[in-house]
Amino acid sequence: MDLHIVWFVLWGVLWAVYFMLDGFVLGAGMLHRVLGRNDSDRRVIINSFGPVWDGNEVWLITAGGATFAAFPTTYALMFSYLYTPLLLLLFGLIVRGVSFEFRSKEEGAAWRGCWDWAIVLSSFVPALLFGVAFGNIFSGLPMDQAGYHGSLLALLNPYGIVSGLLFVMLFLEHGALYVAGKSTGELSRRAEQLARTLWIPLLVVAVAFLGYTNFATKLYDNYLKAPVFLVAPLLAVAALVAVRTLLGAGKVRGAFVASCVTILGVVATGVIGLFPNLIPSSLDAMYSLTIYNSSSSDYTLKIMTTVAFIFVPIVILYKVWVYRIFRGTLTAEAVAADHEAY
Amino acid sequence: MDVLTLSRLQFAITSMFHFIFVPLTLGLSVLVAMMETRYVMSGNEMYKRMAKFWGKLFLINFALGVVTGITLEFQFGMNWAEYSRYVGDIFGAPLAIEATVAFFMESVFIGVWAFGWNKVGKKFHAVSIWLVALATNLSGLWILLANGWMQHPVGYVLRNGRAEMVDFMAMITNPFGLLKFGHQIVSGYTVAGFFVMGVSAYHLLKARNREFFKASFSMAAAFALVAAIMVAVIGDFHAADVAKTQPAKFAAMEAVWDSCTNAPMHLIAFPDAKNECNLVSALPVPGLLSYLAFRDTNAQIRGITSFPKDERPPVLPVFLSFRLMVGLGTFFIVVAAAALFLVKNGLLERYPLFLRLLVVSIPLPYIANQLGWVVSEVGRQPWIVYGIMKTSDAVSKSLELSQVIGSLIGFTLLYGLLGFVDIYLLAKFARKGPEETNVGATGAFKN
Numbered sequence A: 001m002d003l004h005i006v007w008f009v010l011w012g013v014l015w016a017v018y019f020m021l022d023g024f025v026l027g028a029g030m031l032h033r034v035l036g037r038n039d040s041d042r043r044v045i046i047n048s049f050g051p052v053w054d055g056n057e058v059w060l061i062t063a064g065g066a067t068f069a070a071f072p073t074t075y076a077l078m079f080s081y082l083y084t085p086l087l088l089l090l091f092g093l094i095v096r097g098v099s100f101e102f103r104s105k106e107e108g109a110a111w112r113g114c115w116d117w118a119i120v121l122s123s124f125v126p127a128l129l130f131g132v133a134f135g136n137i138f139s140g141l142p143m144d145q146a147g148y149h150g151s152l153l154a155l156l157n158p159y160g161i162v163s164g165l166l167f168v169m170l171f172l173e174h175g176a177l178y179v180a181g182k183s184t185g186e187l188s189r190r191a192e193q194l195a196r197t198l199w200i201p202l203l204v205v206a207v208a209f210l211g212y213t214n215f216a217t218k219l220y221d222n223y224l225k226a227p228v229f230l231v232a233p234l235l236a237v238a239a240l241v242a243v244r245t246l247l248g249a250g251k252v253r254g255a256f257v258a259s260c261v262t263i264l265g266v267v268a269t270g271v272i273g274l275f276p277n278l279i280p281s282s283l284d285a286m287y288s289l290t291i292y293n294s295s296s297s298d299y300t301l302k303i304m305t306t307v308a309f310i311f312v313p314i315v316i317l318y319k320v321w322v323y324r325i326f327r328g329t330l331t332a333e334a335v336a337a338d339h340e341a342y
Numbered sequence B: 001m002d003v004l005t006l007s008r009l010q011f012a013i014t015s016m017f018h019f020i021f022v023p024l025t026l027g028l029s030v031l032v033a034m035m036e037t038r039y040v041m042s043g044n045e046m047y048k049r050m051a052k053f054w055g056k057l058f059l060i061n062f063a064l065g066v067v068t069g070i071t072l073e074f075q076f077g078m079n080w081a082e083y084s085r086y087v088g089d090i091f092g093a094p095l096a097i098e099a100t101v102a103f104f105m106e107s108v109f110i111g112v113w114a115f116g117w118n119k120v121g122k123k124f125h126a127v128s129i130w131l132v133a134l135a136t137n138l139s140g141l142w143i144l145l146a147n148g149w150m151q152h153p154v155g156y157v158l159r160n161g162r163a164e165m166v167d168f169m170a171m172i173t174n175p176f177g178l179l180k181f182g183h184q185i186v187s188g189y190t191v192a193g194f195f196v197m198g199v200s201a202y203h204l205l206k207a208r209n210r211e212f213f214k215a216s217f218s219m220a221a222a223f224a225l226v227a228a229i230m231v232a233v234i235g236d237f238h239a240a241d242v243a244k245t246q247p248a249k250f251a252a253m254e255a256v257w258d259s260c261t262n263a264p265m266h267l268i269a270f271p272d273a274k275n276e277c278n279l280v281s282a283l284p285v286p287g288l289l290s291y292l293a294f295r296d297t298n299a300q301i302r303g304i305t306s307f308p309k310d311e312r313p314p315v316l317p318v319f320l321s322f323r324l325m326v327g328l329g330t331f332f333i334v335v336a337a338a339a340l341f342l343v344k345n346g347l348l349e350r351y352p353l354f355l356r357l358l359v360v361s362i363p364l365p366y367i368a369n370q371l372g373w374v375v376s377e378v379g380r381q382p383w384i385v386y387g388i389m390k391t392s393d394a395v396s397k398s399l400e401l402s403q404v405i406g407s408l409i410g411f412t413l414l415y416g417l418l419g420f421v422d423i424y425l426l427a428k429f430a431r432k433g434p435e436e437t438n439v440g441a442t443g444a445f446k447n
Helices: A003-030 A039-049 A053-070 A072-081 A083-103 A109-139 A158-182 A185-216 A221-225 A227-248 A252-274 A298-325 A332-337 B003-042 B045-079 B081-115 B122-151 B168-172 B175-205 B210-245 B247-254 B288-294 B315-344 B352-360 B363-378 B401-431
Strands: A277-279 B156-159 B162-165 B265-272 B277-285 B383-385
Touching: A003 A039, A003 A053, A003 A109, A003 A158, A003 A252, A003 A298, A039 A109, A039 A158, A039 A185, A039 A332, A053 A072, A053 A083, A053 A298, A053 B045, A053 B081, A072 A083, A072 A277, A072 B045, A072 B081, A083 A109, A083 B045, A083 B401, A109 A158, A109 A185, A109 A252, A158 A185, A158 A227, A158 A252, A185 A227, A185 A252, A221 A227, A221 A252, A227 A252, A298 B081, A298 B162, B003 B045, B003 B122, B003 B175, B003 B210, B003 B363, B003 B401, B045 B081, B045 B210, B045 B401, B081 B122, B081 B162, B081 B168, B081 B383, B122 B168, B122 B175, B122 B383, B175 B210, B175 B315, B175 B352, B175 B363, B175 B401, B210 B247, B210 B288, B210 B315, B247 B315, B265 B288, B265 B315, B315 B352, B315 B363
Parallel strands: none
Antiparallel strands: B156 B162, B265 B277
């Protein structure tokens, strides 16, 4: 088996699972002030993902670590070329994490309001920047033997922005569905209603993204070569439609699952299109970073494959189990009674 | 100021800031797990309140430790792309393994522990904090194996224009990394022991919740004493390994300028880097340095002047940090022993001055931890990977000065603000008694 391909698949899976899991935390965070009309609503929202957000974020750390270990050259160049956006993303993730912890540790309305807005902003910035970054990776970075010729402003090209918007909309929908499924009463109804409202602009952005991708990237070339992979974008589209259908039938949890599939499908669509590149060069394909020219040695890949095949299933097992422990809805009363809650 | 200098400064600031929170996490996770285990075994509710009270402080501290850790993983690529490219084949592996094996377990079970008091059985709840403690310490193991490789690279060949891993077992059994891990873990336990003793002493001085804080104190004192002794013992082996593997660092730690056999240890010394000699050196213990380094009083110690000028670490900061760290380490053993003696004999509250000393001593083990890292990292210079790659060759080529200035300012402001808030909250909840820490949950006010 070609371990480069194994790690390419794993690389894609790590990103996809990260976006699926942190997507609803980012989305719920962005909607925190809109959906949470009062303090107890807001505490329900934060506590709805309180036990799991940290574990969800580790998928990002692992995706980063896997890139480092399996494709060190890609890791080195991707992180240094995208220095400023990654920095802002990092600041967002740092502020978000501490805001959850700090927010309810003081009574004052000003204190809580401050951290509430910090949560909104620090959820929006990473959501947007992940989209912008991946949009630019899909379309390729301006790099050659002399290095990188881009800038922060150049990343904010129209395709980068559309892709940033797509991520933001996907996560908003995802977050609204999550809150709808985890809360009760008025808050849950409000979240469900918002999920219906957000679905239309999400669809518009998704269609625009799929269309624009044809012109701005070479992602579809792989699908022309091997149409069997069209199953990924088709799945994404079908799942997106299913989100609305299930919402219409009042099946919020089903809609959330469909939204999970949508995100997995979108990431798969992009990643399959990239193959065998990790970061294409927009200047000349010669300078693209591929799974072959930027990878670790076979020995390292073998070691890492062994580790991944033993431990990733274990991680998935206990994660699923922990999600089961915290399944069910959360009420304002339960949060108020729990002295250990955020 | 250039990209290299600023990147080094930024790495120093972000990693030292991260390391304000890590040692307490390492030790307090274990202490809280011990408290909760006593609760499960004895059914005594006081130990449950203990786990909750110290656990709350643990979580406030943990939050910043986790988020600032992401910076470090990102930074290798962002600022040190040449390094990452050159050694990623071997250095990336322990980082990825850390995330997969340890970090997942830590962050998943911390959620179970923090939110699961009424969701899982009490035995399993105690198991979850043990899993957090295990994962936190495992995390440290992989990180220190990675750092150990930078200090004493093993199991690689230089091939295809980079360092490639050829022996995974050699990397994970690297004595340098393992000794450093041992030394670091118990240093973290010392931080936690003194933290719990100091906060307990604060309450005992006010004569509040005396039973609760005496019991906490007693556990922490025993924990801190064992840890502080282990720090010294493992530290001694670690230093001997450094003498063997990084003679230049060892020479700087002890300010030995000229190679000599039967080297004495000067109890008082002060280096003069300009003239490559010591301004002061007094109270020699004959042969002690040779003995500590090589277990032989006649062994030869290489002096700093025997290394080419461009391969010498800065002597003064390494020497001072090392001396101060060792001095503090000795102080910890004495104080922890006294604390354990007093608390076990019911004499603790008779010595308010001693309790006061413990309160003001809370920051000292933190400082000792930072000093240890200064010895380790500054002492490795000018190398980023000892003997293989210089720090000056490791920095990202694509960075512009303005980017690094911006990020440095950003990190300084953000970390300054968050650090201030975190320490404010830690102090606030530490000052409250175990019954008053439920502020987050009153939910009394509505917007």
